Amino acid sequence: MSQHQHLDRLHDDVTPRGLSRRGFMRMVLTGTGATMLGAVVAACGQQAPSAPAKPAEPAKPAEPAKPAAPAAATTASAPAAAAKPAEAAKPAAEVKPAAGGASGGQVNIHWTKPLTLNPLFSTAGLEQGVERLMFGALVRVNDKLEAVPDLTEKIDVSPDAKTYTFTLKKGITFTDGKPLTSKDVRFTYERAVDKRAATYWRGRLLDIQGATEYGDQQAEKISGLETPDDSTVKMTLRKPDATWLLTIGDFSGLSILPEHILKDVPPDQLAKHAFSLNPNVSGGAFKFGKYETDQYLQLDRNDNYTGGPKAKLDRVFFKILTPDVALAQMDRGELDLMIVPVSEMDRMKKNPNVSVVSVPSPSIDFLAYNMQRDYLKDKRIRQGMYHAIDREAMIKAIMQGEAQLVSQTIIGPDWMGIPQLNDYKFDPNKAKQLLKEGGWDGSHTLQCLYTPGGSKERDAYMPILQQQFKDVGVNMEIVSSDGTETARRRNAGDFDLVQVSGGIFRQDPNVSGKYMETINWVPVGGNYGHYTNTRLDELFPAGRATPDKNERQKIYTEAAQIMNDELPWLCLWSPNSIFAVSKKLVGFKPPSYATHNMWNADEWSVGG
Amino acid sequence: MGTYLLRRLAISVPVLLGITLVVYVVISLAPGDPVDAMINPEMAASMGPGYIEMKREELGLNQPILVRYVLWLKEVAQGNLGFSFMDRQSIAGKIGERLWPTLRLMLSAQVIALCIAVPVGVMSALKQYSLLDYGATILGFAAISVPSFFLSLAGIYLFSLKIPILPAAGMVTVGQEPSLADALWHLVLPAVVLGLAEAAPLIRYTRSSMLEVIRQDYVRVARAKGLRERTVIYQHALRNALIPLVTVVALGLPRLLGGTVIVEAIFAWPGMGTLAITAVRGRDYPVIMAINLISAVTILLSNLLADLIYAVIDPRIKYS
Numbered sequence: 001m002s003q004h005q006h007l008d009r010l011h012d013d014v015t016p017r018g019l020s021r022r023g024f025m026r027m028v029l030t031g032t033g034a035t036m037l038g039a040v041v042a043a044c045g046q047q048a049p050s051a052p053a054k055p056a057e058p059a060k061p062a063e064p065a066k067p068a069a070p071a072a073a074t075t076a077s078a079p080a081a082a083a084k085p086a087e088a089a090k091p092a093a094e095v096k097p098a099a100g101g102a103s104g105g106q107v108n109i110h111w112t113k114p115l116t117l118n119p120l121f122s123t124a125g126l127e128q129g130v131e132r133l134m135f136g137a138l139v140r141v142n143d144k145l146e147a148v149p150d151l152t153e154k155i156d157v158s159p160d161a162k163t164y165t166f167t168l169k170k171g172i173t174f175t176d177g178k179p180l181t182s183k184d185v186r187f188t189y190e191r192a193v194d195k196r197a198a199t200y201w202r203g204r205l206l207d208i209q210g211a212t213e214y215g216d217q218q219a220e221k222i223s224g225l226e227t228p229d230d231s232t233v234k235m236t237l238r239k240p241d242a243t244w245l246l247t248i249g250d251f252s253g254l255s256i257l258p259e260h261i262l263k264d265v266p267p268d269q270l271a272k273h274a275f276s277l278n279p280n281v282s283g284g285a286f287k288f289g290k291y292e293t294d295q296y297l298q299l300d301r302n303d304n305y306t307g308g309p310k311a312k313l314d315r316v317f318f319k320i321l322t323p324d325v326a327l328a329q330m331d332r333g334e335l336d337l338m339i340v341p342v343s344e345m346d347r348m349k350k351n352p353n354v355s356v357v358s359v360p361s362p363s364i365d366f367l368a369y370n371m372q373r374d375y376l377k378d379k380r381i382r383q384g385m386y387h388a389i390d391r392e393a394m395i396k397a398i399m400q401g402e403a404q405l406v407s408q409t410i411i412g413p414d415w416m417g418i419p420q421l422n423d424y425k426f427d428p429n430k431a432k433q434l435l436k437e438g439g440w441d442g443s444h445t446l447q448c449l450y451t452p453g454g455s456k457e458r459d460a461y462m463p464i465l466q467q468q469f470k471d472v473g474v475n476m477e478i479v480s481s482d483g484t485e486t487a488r489r490r491n492a493g494d495f496d497l498v499q500v501s502g503g504i505f506r507q508d509p510n511v512s513g514k515y516m517e518t519i520n521w522v523p524v525g526g527n528y529g530h531y532t533n534t535r536l537d538e539l540f541p542a543g544r545a546t547p548d549k550n551e552r553q554k555i556y557t558e559a560a561q562i563m564n565d566e567l568p569w570l571c572l573w574s575p576n577s578i579f580a581v582s583k584k585l586v587g588f589k590p591p592s593y594a595t596h597n598m599w600n601a602d603e604w605s606v607g608g
Numbered sequence: 609m610g611t612y613l614l615r616r617l618a619i620s621v622p623v624l625l626g627i628t629l630v631v632y633v634v635i636s637l638a639p640g641d642p643v644d645a646m647i648n649p650e651m652a653a654s655m656g657p658g659y660i661e662m663k664r665e666e667l668g669l670n671q672p673i674l675v676r677y678v679l680w681l682k683e684v685a686q687g688n689l690g691f692s693f694m695d696r697q698s699i700a701g702k703i704g705e706r707l708w709p710t711l712r713l714m715l716s717a718q719v720i721a722l723c724i725a726v727p728v729g730v731m732s733a734l735k736q737y738s739l740l741d742y743g744a745t746i747l748g749f750a751a752i753s754v755p756s757f758f759l760s761l762a763g764i765y766l767f768s769l770k771i772p773i774l775p776a777a778g779m780v781t782v783g784q785e786p787s788l789a790d791a792l793w794h795l796v797l798p799a800v801v802l803g804l805a806e807a808a809p810l811i812r813y814t815r816s817s818m819l820e821v822i823r824q825d826y827v828r829v830a831r832a833k834g835l836r837e838r839t840v841i842y843q844h845a846l847r848n849a850l851i852p853l854v855t856v857v858a859l860g861l862p863r864l865l866g867g868t869v870i871v872e873a874i875f876a877w878p879g880m881g882t883l884a885i886t887a888v889r890g891r892d893y894p895v896i897m898a899i900n901l902i903s904a905v906t907i908l909l910s911n912l913l914a915d916l917i918y919a920v921i922d923p924r925i926k927y928s
Contacts, residue, residue, distance in 0.1 A: 272695075
């Protein structure tokens with residue numbers, strides 16, 4: 001059931017995995033109604049725009065330039081300001097890669113606290129990004145969320161999109177010098193689908209023929225996974241899937257684990273095995289340096305990397321910090337890259353040592369309706385509520401223009417485009433009329449589940465939505481609770497509306513199916529409101545089974561029309577991903593999905 | 609003394625049981641459970657329909673609260689704190705690696721607090737109603753009233769951004785060889801913030817205790833004997849004035865432990881506070897219970913310690 005592949009993207013946002021420092025800070029700070037450092041630091045930015053950012057590290061390790069290394073890095077030419085969303089889709093926002101770039105140096109990145117560094121178990125994008133640097137995979141995704149070969153030199157896809165044949169690069173090895181072969185790939189995939197191991201990847205890989213049987217210990221091996229020789233991996237799927245490479249390449253891609261290290265670990269012991277926080281044998285451009293609990297993770301360049309060009313940086317530090325402290329460190333030059341909230345963007349732009357870049361993200365902020373509620377079943381009620389809210393004004397005022405209006409979830413990629421459909425312009429009168437026609441009598445107060453503290457922008461727009469609904473006669477109560485309680489009520493269907501942010505809808509139109517098909521009702525999928533549309537249930541599988549892009553586009557355009565008319569979700573907008581990048585970091589290319597920000601760290605260098 | 613100690617320890621046992629029971633019941637009644645917190649729809653889908661129930665069963669969540677509590681107690685009695693629900697790591701290990709950072713922060717803060725509170729308190733008392741006394745009072749009240757997260761953020765703003773002389777967060781400089789100087793440099797800001805908050809009440813205690821003592825007859829006698837003022841104050845008055853302070857300090861240790869939670873979160877200090885917050889948000893019952901157990905033991909031991917030290921430094925007090 002690979003159709004579940006991207007749910008985690010949403011759940012990064014909506015389930016409380018680990019301490020969200022921003023959440024905690026918000027908890028502490030809302031008590032006084034003042035976001036202190038924000039205010040204080042903002043004042044700083046205004047008073048002293050050119051405050052000298054004192055370099056944190058007294059001296060960069062002065063790695064003697066290797067004779068073979070190309071000339072010194074060119075200075076990054078940074079965009080004057082965040083590119084406008086429309087332009088940003090093109091590489092206009094990109095910080096120019098250095099011609100050649102210098103070897104050596106180190107970079108500090110703002111990071112999150114990891115639960116595990118074992119790629120089979122990671123669910124957070126920031127963890128997976130790091131794993132992708134340490135490990136190699138068959139395919140990975142690039143900044144535009146396209147699947148590209150990684151450790152493979154050739155991928156053959158059968159015309160019916162049912163058989164995928166991967167040819168590994170020649171002579172690739174793990175960091176301990178042992179060869180990385182198709183046997184390691186098979187081992188990794190076998191562990192990934194093994195039910196006892198309970199991995200994060202199992203669900204998306206069950207479409208491989210025989211994976212279910214193997215996973216349930218009913219078969220000796222996965223029948224659809226063949227390794228005729230050391231460099232060939234052949235996957236046969238149960239049914240055609242044109243999106244398969246995206247499935248196995250998602251973000252870090254399914255990293256290839258070293259069989260010779262882990263083969264004797266019982267599958268049910270794999271998660272808690274020491275390797276999970278000390279993955280010291282891997283096959284990527286960087287290798288594990290050390291992890292200091294709750295402080296930082298250090299990756300060192302893998303000097304023996306054989307899967308492609310060697311990384312330029314000596315090492316990368318991933319620092320675990322609260323967002324407020326990270327902003328302070330960014331100001332001081334102790335941090336080279338972080339994801340910046342809209343509210344801090346202007347202040348960051350004032351720092352002469354920092355570039356701020358913004359690109360459209362693949363995510364959407366939306367309210368999902370509980371489609372099982374009788375009083376919400378008439379679509380005119382949902383259409384009326386859509387006309388009641390002024391999204392354009394909110395994008396301008398709250399999102400500072402850093403978001404794009406979307407009115408359904410099929411919004412990319414380029415070959416798909418965004419179908420031109422009803423935008424449901426702000427029109428309170430039309431809203432009232434539609435509500436009346438739909439039989440809305442105002443006797444229900446809608447309960448909207450919401451987890452505050454995720455971002456200032458969300459906290460700001462929720463009451464506005466509430467007020468604008470009220471203006472047309474729809475009372476909505478914002479039920480604020482922590483992520484765990486929100487998840488419980490959402491899974492139990494105990495809500496009228498639920499606010500969610502996330503998803504990677506722009507990657508492939510098929511992603512929407514994970515939230516709209518009947519088989520994906522929560523708690524087993526992302527269909528929060530238990531929405532059912534028999535036509536959509538035909539269209540999404542048909543789109544998956546069709547390799548031809550023009551055909552797919554037709555199929556998904558029809559799906560978009562249905563969603564735009566039925567409105568199972570009230571889509572607000574797609575926010576931009578905004579990054580602050582120090583000007584000494586050369587080669588950073590902003591990815592559309594924010595937590596994917598270290599995706600090309602092997603190409604980075606330091607200069608300037 | 610020996611029997612007293614035994615009796616006190618014996619009394620502590622039911623108290624500890626009571627505390628753990630109440631905490632266990634309360635966290636179990638909090639809305640949502642660990643499975644809600646960690647369940648990933650994708651995982652649920654791939655593992656089949658019974659997965660969520662299976663997971664609850666595996667974690668023992670399908671049993672009544674009291675049964676779970678007794679099972680937990682049985683394990684703890686054998687010295688086994690169990691495994692974290694969230695990342696399946698051993699709790700003893702998780703706490704072990706975070707205990708020292710927390711202790712380091714707590715003890716430094718306590719030392720700073722005493723170094724500030726005792727001299728300032730004594731001077732305030734000796735020069736009652738002077739400018740210094742009023743100044744100390746106002747600053748003391750300010751330090752009590754201003755929450756530590758504010759002090760922390762203001763400290764970061766002042767000393768890391770405006771006058772960049774201290775690091776904004778962390779326990780060591782990332783990517784540098786660990787050194788004592790570097791560790792101390794990182795310790796200054798969080799320890800001073802925590803120490804200031806702790807010092808404020810201690811100043812008041814020292815002051816009032818000192819005021820009381822310098823009016824005692826034996827101090828007057830000491831003066832009448834013609835002793836030098838310094839000897840009177842430091843040898844006769846101060847030593848007696850510090851007796852109540854010992855109790856206050858010992859009883860204040862648990863409060864200090866609580867204060868570190870917030871300060872740790874702000875300064876990205878890799879201690880137990882950070883762990884506690886993560887655990888609460890994920891409804892990671894075993895970790896919450898382990899941390900609570902440690903706090904409860906700390907509180908009980910602090911109380912005991914206060915009473916014992918009292919007996920040592922004040923010969924009038926005898927336990928039998």
